[in-house]
Amino acid sequence: xRAYVDGQRVSGHRNRAGKSRAGLLIGAAVLxxxxxxxxxxxxxxxxxxxxxxxxxxxxxxxxxxxxxxSRRAQTAARQRNRNPAPAAPTLSERAAAxxxxxQAAKLGYRxxxxxxxxRSGASxxxxxxxxxxxxxxxxxxxxxxxxxxxxxxxxxxxxxxxxAGSQDAVIRRGxxxxxDGSIMRNGMPVVQGRSLNAAVESVEVLKGPxxxxxxxxxxxxxxxxxxxxxxxxxxxxxxxxxxxxxxxRSGADGTFDITGPIGDQGLAYRFIGYGVSExxxxxxxxxREMLIAPSLAWYGxxxxxxxxYEHREFIYPFDRGTxxxxxxxxxLAVPATRRLDxxxxxxxxxxxxxxxxxxxxxxxxxxxxxxxxxxTETFSANQLRITGINFTTGAxxxxxxxxxxxxxxxxYGTSYISGGFWLGNMRNEVLFGGDGQYRTIxxxxxxxxxxxPINIYNPVYGLIGPGTTVVAADSAQTDKLxxxxxxxxxxxxxxxxxxxxxxxxxxxxxxxxxxxxxFVTNTNVxxxxxxxxxGAIFKLTDQISLYASYTQSLKPNSTIAPIGAVIGSNVAPxxxxxxxxxxxxxxNQRTSGTVALYDLDKKNVQTTQTNSANVVEIHTVGRxxxxxxxxxxxxxxxxxxxxxGSYGYTDARVTASExxxxxxxxxxxxxxxxxxxxxxxxxxxxxPGQLRLGGGARYVGDRPGDSTNTFVLPSYVVxxxxxxxxxxxxxxxxxYQLNVKNLFDTVYYPSAVNNLNVAIGDARRVSxxxxxKF
Numbered sequence: 001x002r003a004y005v006d007g008q009r010v011s012g013h014r015n016r017a018g019k020s021r022a023g024l025l026i027g028a029a030v031l032x033x034x035x036x037x038x039x040x041x042x043x044x045x046x047x048x049x050x051x052x053x054x055x056x057x058x059x060x061x062x063x064x065x066x067x068x069x070s071r072r073a074q075t076a077a078r079q080r081n082r083n084p085a086p087a088a089p090t091l092s093e094r095a096a097a098x099x100x101x102x103q104a105a106k107l108g109y110r111x112x113x114x115x116x117x118x119r120s121g122a123s124x125x126x127x128x129x130x131x132x133x134x135x136x137x138x139x140x141x142x143x144x145x146x147x148x149x150x151x152x153x154x155x156x157x158x159x160x161x162x163x164a165g166s167q168d169a170v171i172r173r174g175x176x177x178x179x180d181g182s183i184m185r186n187g188m189p190v191v192q193g194r195s196l197n198a199a200v201e202s203v204e205v206l207k208g209p210x211x212x213x214x215x216x217x218x219x220x221x222x223x224x225x226x227x228x229x230x231x232x233x234x235x236x237x238x239x240x241x242x243x244x245x246x247x248x249r250s251g252a253d254g255t256f257d258i259t260g261p262i263g264d265q266g267l268a269y270r271f272i273g274y275g276v277s278e279x280x281x282x283x284x285x286x287x288r289e290m291l292i293a294p295s296l297a298w299y300g301x302x303x304x305x306x307x308x309y310e311h312r313e314f315i316y317p318f319d320r321g322t323x324x325x326x327x328x329x330x331x332l333a334v335p336a337t338r339r340l341d342x343x344x345x346x347x348x349x350x351x352x353x354x355x356x357x358x359x360x361x362x363x364x365x366x367x368x369x370x371x372x373x374x375x376t377e378t379f380s381a382n383q384l385r386i387t388g389i390n391f392t393t394g395a396x397x398x399x400x401x402x403x404x405x406x407x408x409x410x411x412y413g414t415s416y417i418s419g420g421f422w423l424g425n426m427r428n429e430v431l432f433g434g435d436g437q438y439r440t441i442x443x444x445x446x447x448x449x450x451x452x453p454i455n456i457y458n459p460v461y462g463l464i465g466p467g468t469t470v471v472a473a474d475s476a477q478t479d480k481l482x483x484x485x486x487x488x489x490x491x492x493x494x495x496x497x498x499x500x501x502x503x504x505x506x507x508x509x510x511x512x513x514x515x516x517x518x519f520v521t522n523t524n525v526x527x528x529x530x531x532x533x534x535g536a537i538f539k540l541t542d543q544i545s546l547y548a549s550y551t552q553s554l555k556p557n558s559t560i561a562p563i564g565a566v567i568g569s570n571v572a573p574x575x576x577x578x579x580x581x582x583x584x585x586x587x588n589q590r591t592s593g594t595v596a597l598y599d600l601d602k603k604n605v606q607t608t609q610t611n612s613a614n615v616v617e618i619h620t621v622g623r624x625x626x627x628x629x630x631x632x633x634x635x636x637x638x639x640x641x642x643x644x645g646s647y648g649y650t651d652a653r654v655t656a657s658e659x660x661x662x663x664x665x666x667x668x669x670x671x672x673x674x675x676x677x678x679x680x681x682x683x684x685x686x687x688p689g690q691l692r693l694g695g696g697a698r699y700v701g702d703r704p705g706d707s708t709n710t711f712v713l714p715s716y717v718v719x720x721x722x723x724x725x726x727x728x729x730x731x732x733x734x735x736y737q738l739n740v741k742n743l744f745d746t747v748y749y750p751s752a753v754n755n756l757n758v759a760i761g762d763a764r765r766v767s768x769x770x771x772x773k774f
Contacts, residue, residue, distance in 0.1 A: 090264065091232045091261065091264060091266055091299070092232055092233045092234070092260075092261050092264075093233075094232075095231055095232035095233040095261075096233035106135060106136055106137040107137055107642070107682065107692075108590065108635060108636030108642045109135050109137055109138060109634050109635050109636065109642040109643065109644050109680070110135065110589070110590070110592075110635060110636070111133035111134075111135045111592055111634045111635065111644075112124075112133070112592075113131045113133055113204050114186070114187070114202075114204060114224065114226045116184075116186045116187030116188075116224065116226070117131060117187060117204045117206055117222075117224045118131065118206070118213070119187070119213055119369075119416060119418070119431055119433075119489075120418050120429070120431055121418075122429065122491070123586070124584055124586070124592070124594075125537075125539065125543075125544075125545040125584050125585075125586055126429075126491070126499070126537060126539075126545070127501075127537070127547070128501045128535025128536065128537055128547045128548065128549040129206060129207060129208055129210075129535070129547075129549055129551065129580070130206075130207040130208065130580070130582060130584075130594045130596045130630065130632075131204060131205065131206050131207070131594075132154045132155065132204065132205045132207065132594065132632045132646075133202060133203075133204050133205075133634065134150050134151070134153050134154065134202060134203040134204070134644070135202055135634065135644075136201045136202045138150075138153060138634075138644055138678070139200070139201070139202065139203070141678075141680065141692075141694055141722050141724070142678070142720060142722065142739075143722075143739050143741070143767065144196065145741075145762065146168065146194055146196055147168045147170065147183070147194070147195055147196040147203065147223065147225070148162070148168065148169070148170055148750070150196060150203050151170055151203065151205065151223070152676055152698040153634075153644050153646060153676050153678065153698075154205050154632060154646055154676075155630035155631060155632050155646035155647055155648035155674065156172065156173055156207075156628060156630050156648030156649075156650050156674060157170055157171065157172055157205070157648070157674065158170070158171045158669055158670060158671050158674065158700060158703065158750070158751070159171070159669065159750040159751040159759070160176060160177055160178070160668070160669045160751050161177065161178055161669075161751060161753050162178060162751065162759065163178055163193075164317075164318040164319050164320045164321075164345075164347070164381075164383065164757075165316065165317065165318065165319055165759070166193050166194075166316070166318060166347045166379070166381065167179065167193045167194070168183055168193065168194060168195050168196075168223075169751070170182075170223060171220065171669055171670055172205065172207065172218075172220030172221045172223075173207060173208065173219070173220045173221065173598065173600055173626050173628065173650060173652075174220065174600065174624070174626030174628075174650050174652030174667050174670045175218045175219050175220035175576070175600075175602065175624075175626065175652075175667075176218050176220045177218070179191070179408075179441060180217060180218050180555075181216060181217045181218075181439070182217050182218060182220070182221070182222050182223055183195045183222075183223050183225070184214075184222055184223065184224040184225065185224075185225050185226075185227065185353065185355065185373065185375075186224070186225075186226060186227055186306075186355060186357070186371070186373075187224060187371070187414075188355060188371055188372075188373035188412050188414065189214075189373070189375075189410050189412055189437065189439070190225075190353060190373070190375045190410065191375050191376070191377060191408040191409060191410045191439060191441070192312070192351040192353065192375055192376075192377040192408075193351070193377060193379070194314075195223075195225050196225060197274065197291050197293075197310070197312065198255050198257075198272055198274035198291055198293070199227055199228055199272050199274075199291065199293035199308075199310055200225045200226065200227065200228070201226050201227065201228045201229075202225075202226045203223065203224070203225055203226070204223070204224045204225075204226065205221055205222070205223050205224070206221050206222050206224065207220075207221040207580075207596065207598075207630070208220070208221050208549070208551050208578045208580055208598060208600065209221075209551040209552050209553035209576050209577075209578050209600075210222045210551075210553070211505060211507075211531050211551075211552060211553040211554055212487060212489065212503045212504070212505045212531060212532075212533040212551065212552075213487065213489075213505075215435065215437065215483050215485055215505070215507060216481070216483055216507070216509060216554060216555050216556070217553060217555060218553065218555060218574075218576070219553035219576025219577075219578060219600055219602055227295070227308055227355075228257070228270065228272065228295075229270065229295065229297060229306065229308075230259050230268035230269050230270040230295055230296060230297040231259045231260065231268055231270070232260075232261050232266070232268050232299060233260065233261070234259075234260035234261070235258070235259055235260065235773070235774075236256075236257065236258035236259070236260075236773070236774045237255075237256075237257050237258075237771050237772065237773045237774070238254070238255070238256050238257075238771070238772050238774075239254060239255040239256075239257075239769055239770070239771040239772075240252070240253075240254050240769065240770055241253050241254070241255075241767055241768070241769035242767065242768055242769075243278060243765055243766065243767035243768075244765070244766055244767075245279070245281040245762075245763050245764065245765050246281075246337075246745070246763060246764065247337065248279075249278075249279035249280065249281050250278065250279055251276065251277055251278020251279055251287070252276070252277060252278065253274065253275060253276035253277070253278070254274070254275055254276075255272070255273070255274045256271070256272070256273040256274075257270075257271075257272050257273075258270070258271050259271075266298055266299040266300055267296070267297075267298050268296070268297045268298075268299065269294070269295070269296055269297075270293075270294070270295045270296075270297075271292075271293070271294045271295075272291070272292070272293040272294075273291065273292050273293075274289070274290070274291040274292075274293075275289070275290045275291075276288065276289045280316075280317045280319070281337070281762055281763045281765070282317075282319065282336075282337045282338070282339050282760075283337050283338055283339055284317075284339060284343045284461070285316075285317030285319065285339070285343070285345075285346070286315075286316075286317070287315070287316040287317070288314070288315050288316075289312065289313070289314045289315075289316070290312065290313045290314075291310065291311070291312045292310070292311050293308065293309065293310045293311075294308075294309055295307060295308035295309065296308075302360060302361040302362075303358065303359065303360045303361070304358070304359045304360075305356075305357070305358050306355070306356065306357045306358075307354075307355070307356045308353075308354070308355050309352075309353065309354045309355075310351075310352065310353040310354075311350070311351075311352050312350065312351045312352075313349075313350045314348065314349060314350075314351075315346055315347070315348035316346065316347060316348075317345060317346060317347075318341075318345045318346055318347045318381050318382065318383055319339060319341070319345065320340070320341065320385070320386065320753075320756075320757040320758075320759075321340075321749070321752075321757060321758045321759040321760045322334070322336070322340065322749075322758050322760055323340065323386065323389050323391075323755060323756045323757075323758060324705060324711050324752075324755040324758055325391045325755075326710065326711065326755050327391070328391075329711045329712065331749070331758070332389065332391065332456070333391075334456060334457065336747045336760055336763070337763070338456070338459070340386055340396060340456055341384040341386070341398075342382075342384050342461055342462070342464065343461060343462065344382045344384075344465065344466045345382050345383065345384050346381065346382055347379055347380070347381035347382075348379060348380060348381075349377060349378050349379025349380065349406075350377070350378055350379075351375070351376065351377035351378075352374075352375070352376050352377075353373070353374070353375045354373070354374050354375075355371065355372065355373045355374075356371065356372050357369065357370065357371035357372075358370050358371075362419070365419045365420050365421065366417065366418070366419030366420075367417070367418060367419060368415075368416075368417050369414075369415065369416055369417075369418070369433075370413075370414070370415040371413070371414050371415075372412070372413045373410070373411075373412045373413075374409070374410070374411050374412075375409065375410050376407060376408065376409035376410075377407065377408050377409075378405075378406065378407040379403075379406050379407075380402070380403060380404050380405065380406060381402060381403045381406075382402045382466045382467070383401040383402055383403065384398055384399070384400055384401065384451070384467075385398060385399045385400075385401045386398055386756045386757065387399050387756070388756070389456065389756065393455070393457075394455045394456045394457030394458070395453055395454075395455055395456075396453055396454050396455070396456045397453050398451050398453065398454065399448060399449070399450065399451065400447070400449040400450070400451040400464065400466070400467035401446075401447055401448055401449070401467060402446075402447035402466060402467050403443055403444075403445070403446060403447070404444055404445040404447065404470075405443075405444030405445055406442065406443045406444060407440075407442055408439075408440065408441045408442070409439070409440050410437060410438070410439040410440075411437065411438050411439075412435065412436070412437040412438075413435065413436055413437075414433060414434070414435035414436075415433050415434060415435075416431060416432060416433020416434070416487075417430075417431075417432055417433060418430065418431045418432075423492075426492055426493055426494055427492075427493040428490055428491070428492055428493070429490070429491040429493070430488075430489070430490050430491075431487070431488070431489040431490075431503075432487070432488045432489075433486070433487060434484075434485060434486045434487065435484075435485055435487075436482075436483065436484045436485070437481075437482065437483050438480075438481075438482045439480070439481045439482075440478075440479070440480050440481075441477075441478070441479040441480075442476075442477065442478050442479075443475070443476075443477035443478075443515075444475060444476065445470045445475050446470065446471055446474040446475045446477065447466075447467040447468065447469055447470055447471070448467070448469060448471040448474060449467035449468065449469040451464050451467070452464065472516065472517040473515075473516050473517075474515060474516070475515065475516065475517050476515055476516060476517050476519055477515040477560050478512070478513060478514055478515065478519070478560065479511070479512075479513040479523075479558065479560060480511065480512045480513070481509070481510075481511045481556075482509060482510050482511075483507055483508065483509040484507070484508050484509075485505055485506060485507040485508070486505070486506050487503065487504070487505040487506075488503060488504055488505075489501065489502070489503030489504075489533065490502055490503070491537075496539075497538060497539045497540075498536070498537070498538050498539075499536070499537045499538075500534075500535070500536050500537075501533070501534065501535035501536065501537065501549070502532075502533065502534055502535075503532065503533035503534075504530060504531065504532050504533070505530070505531045505533075506528070506529075506530050507528060507529050507530075507531065507554070508527075508528040509525075509526075509527060509528070509529075509556060510525060510526040510527075511523055511524075511525045511556050511558050512524055512525075513558045513559060513560050513567075514560060515560045515561070515562075520562060521566055522558075522559050522560060522561060522562060522563060522566060522567060523556075523557075523558040523559060523560075523566065523567040523568075524566055524567070524568055524569075525556045525557075525558065525567065525568060525569050525571070525573075526569055527556070527569045527573070529554050529573070531552045531553075531554060532550075532552065533549070533550065533551050533552070534549065534550040535547065535548060535549035535550065536548050536549075543585055543586055543587055543588070544583065544584070544585045545583070545584050545585075546581075546582075546583050547580075547581065547582060547583075547584065548579075548580065548581040548582075549578075549579075549580045549581075550577075550578070550579055551577075551578045551580070552575065552576060552577055552578075553574075553575065553576035553578075553602075554573050554574070554575055554576075555573060555574045556573040556574075557571050557572070557573055557574060557604065557606045557620055559606070571620055572604040572620050573604060574602060574603070574604050574605060574606070574620075575602070575603055575604055576600060576601065576602045576603075577600070577601050577603075578598055578599065578600040578601075579598065579599045579600075580596060580597065580598040580599075581596070581597055581598075582594055582595050582596035582597055582630075583595050587635075590635050590636045591633065591634070591635030591636060591637065592633075592634060592635055593631070593632050593633035593634065593635075594630070594631075594632050595629075595630070595631050596629070596630045596631075597628075597629050597630075598626075598627065598628060598630075599625075599626075599627045600625070600626045600627065601623070601624075601625050601626075601655075602623065602624045602625070602626075603622075603623045603656075604620040604621075604622070604623075605620065605622030605623060605624055605654075605657075606620055606622065621656060621657070621658055622654065622656060622657045622658075622662075623654070623655045623656035623657070624652065624653070624654050624655060624667060625652070625653060625655045626650060626651065626652035626653075626667070626670075627651050627652075628648060628649045628650040628651060628652075629647075629648070629649045630646070630647070630648045630649075631645075631646060631647045631648075632645075632646045633645050633646070639682075639684070640681055640682050640683070640684065641679065641680070641681055641682075642679070642680045642682070643677070643678060643679050643680070644676075644677075644678050645675075645676060645677040645678065645696075646674070646675065646676045646677075647673075647674070647675045648673070648674040648675070649672065649673055650670055650671065650672060650673075650674070651672060652666065652667040652670045653665060653666045653667060654667070661708050662707060662708065665704070665707065665708060665709045666703075666704045666709055667704070667707075668703075668704050668705070668706055668707050668752075669703050669704070669705075669713075669751045669752065670703060670704070671700050671701040671702065671703045671715075672701050672702065673699070673701040674698075674699065674700050674701065675698070675699040676696065676697070676698040676699070677696050677697065678694065678695070678696030678720075679694060679695065679696055680692055680693070680694035681693050681694070688727065689725050689726050689727035689728075690724075690725070690726040690727075691723070691724070691725050692723070692724045692725075693721075693722075693723050694721065694722050694723075695719065695720060695721035695722065695743075696719070696720060697717050697718060697719040697720070698717070698718055699715070699716070699717045700715060700716055700748075700750070701715045702714060702715050703751075705752040705754070705755060705758065706752065706753075706754050706755065710755070711755055713749045713750075713751070713752055713758070714748075714749070716746060716748035716749075716761075717746065718741075718742050718746055718748060718761065719742070719743040719744060719746075720739070720740065720741045720742070720743060721739075721740050721743055722737065722738060722739045722740070723737070723738045724736065724737045724738075725737075732772055732773060732774055733772075733773040734770060734771065734772050734773070735770070735771040735773070736768070736769070736770055736771075737768070737769045737770075737771070738766075738767070738768050739765075739766070739767045739768075739769075740764065740765070740766050741762065741764065741765045741767075742761070742762060742763060742764045742765065743764065744764070745763055745764040746761070747760070747761075747763075748760070748761040749761070
């Protein structure tokens with residue numbers, strides 16, 4: 001009997017998609033050697049490839065004339081029973097086989113970027129910009145607490161102002177800030193404060209100006225978080241984790257993750273639930289968070305449809321850290337666990353993210369992609385702010401501030417077509433499309449209230465409550481940004497080894513910003529811009545390529561604060577120009593990496609100056625320059641050893657400014673040197689279960705703590721270790737995992753706003769988890 005799979009005729013009968021997991025794993029080993037298939041559907045943003053399986057051809061025997069038709073039928077029936085046709089692999093079996101193959105690659109830290117990062121499925125060796133990947137297994141092993149922690153594995157990245165731990169804030173190649181539009185989910189921007197959660201599978205960084213592909217942003221690059229996708233084979237897990245800091249500060253969290261097919265026509269679901277309740281490591285505070293993330297996917301013959309939703313509720317400490325003495329340049333002489341604010345300093349809120357995408361393969365050369373994302377976050381915060389410290393007496397002055405009714409949202413859509421064609425003997429790989437975004441950041445009621453001082457050397461907490469005085473002139477803080485663009489990129493393969501890259505984006509944008517009740521407009525910009533991209537790729541071998549690129553970025557100047565004049569379209573936007581060259585390698589699909597050298601210049605940096613009439617004027621004559629070297633390597637060194645490592649040299653400083661105190665100064669929070677190395681040893685089958693041990697450290701060099709370089713955040717090294725052991729109880733695999741983060745309980749300072757607001761890194765944290773798979 002013949003059946004159909006993905007529109008192709010196959011021999012045998014279709015098996016039911018809901019077979020047991022044990023049956024799928026047995027079939028996986030056979031399918032891996034017998035069935036042709038391409039990239040895993042949940043990973044590859046594309047449809048499952050068709051599989052055709054034909055029955056073995058039987059040589060006919062000559063029939064004798066005396067035989068009756070009934071005799072022939074009986075003989076044929078017995079022959080079929082002795083040599084049954086192999087059953088056709090179902091969608092679930094094929095997906096399970098591919099998952100088994102890719103799991104081995106993940107354990108070896110195999111890193112391949114998502115198609116959403118480069119807007120194409122091109123290999124990194126065939127692109128002219130650097131892309132660094134933190135693979136899924138690295139996140140599972142290291143258990144990073146936020147995106148800053150995960151990106152410790154990537155060269156040239158440091159933390160900047162996280163708004164007291166409430167926002168992602170990473171500097172790439174010397175540039176970046178919180179809410180700078182650089183954080184993406186599946187290639188579409190998000191505005192929620194924290195982007196790394198249980199629904200994220202891996203993290204990728206596209207280095208350098210990415211305006212050609214992504215629009216308005218700083219020139220350091222973008223960070224793309226990749227969602228876990230529904231799978232076409234049944235799988236589930238439950239994880240329970242307990243953790244502890246020193247001084248009896250402990251907590252627990254749990255994760256539920258289940259995925260599988262719905263029917264047998266390519267429809268799949270996934271549901272992820274997560275909850276945490278833990279003590280903050282300092283002397284007071286608690287972190288609570290809840291996440292639900294359902295998603296659906298349909299993997300058709302030529303079409304893939306993805307739909308995912310995330311709802312998150314959170315409350316965590318709003319902690320500005322400690323202070324540095326402006327005279328001695330040393331941190332405040334109190335225990336690192338002692339907070340300078342009050343127990344009511346918290347931020348709380350909810351965020352929602354919904355994304356939908358459709359990818360349709362028109363033919364073997366061309367495909368069409370369309371995606372839409374809507375992200376919103378509402379929050380409030382109590383922000384008791386430090387305004388001064390007498391480092392001799394310990395007297396601390398404070399302002400009882402707060403924010404009520406804040407929200408951010410982003411509506412984004414994009415559509416593009418990619419494919420290739422021949423022009424004579426030259427192959428063209430083309431990307432053409434457009435996108436649009438409307439983003440709003442709004443802060444409704446700003447609280448500003450005087451409060452009595454405290455002695456931080458002998459503090460008595462709890463004598464005051466949260467502030468209640470709303471200051472109308474500071475309220476209704478608004479920043480609205482809209483952009484609409486068309487982009488085109490062509491990779492022209494002149495020979496099998498040499499390719500040229502050219503691209504252009506036409507962008508139309510407007511921005512409105514200001515504050516106050518009644519509202520006072522401080523920014524009103526409407527303009528357009530054409531931005532080019534150029535590059536070249538030369539493949540030395542199939543595993544090594546050289547590349548060079550020229551890229552640009554654009555970001556309009558704006559402010560919500562009163563400056564005496566409105567920033568309009570006559571004020572030039574910030575513009576970045578980058579030259580980059582380097583080498584990429586991918587050895588035997590085991591170890592991959594990039595060595596990059598870059599020179600990045602950013603002009604029209606906004607500065608202010610007070611004129612003779614004592615009016616603050618806005619000027620855009622500032623200029624900043626960053627140049628450096630980056631090395632990133634990840635993958636399997638041997639059958640037992642895997643690693644991820646990086647080194648970054650970043651020389652970033654102000655090269656032009658009307659403010660003489662800034663000229664020549666290093667950029668704030670940017671380290672001259674960063675490095676990381678993480679190694680894992682897999683014992684394989686040497687033990688009854690599967691044991692994996694790993695550990696490593698990251699180094700961040702000295703960084704200026706403010707824009708005028710009046711104090712320095714000292715360099716630090718933080719070490720982490722982990723161990724996992726997988727065994728079985730009955731038919732259920734169980735994984736035990738031990739993690740120790742900040743092994744030596746190092747006190748370190750990852751970033752600063754000024755000398756009175758210096759973030760402190762987490763103390764040593766020990767966690768033990770158990771995961772049951774089903």
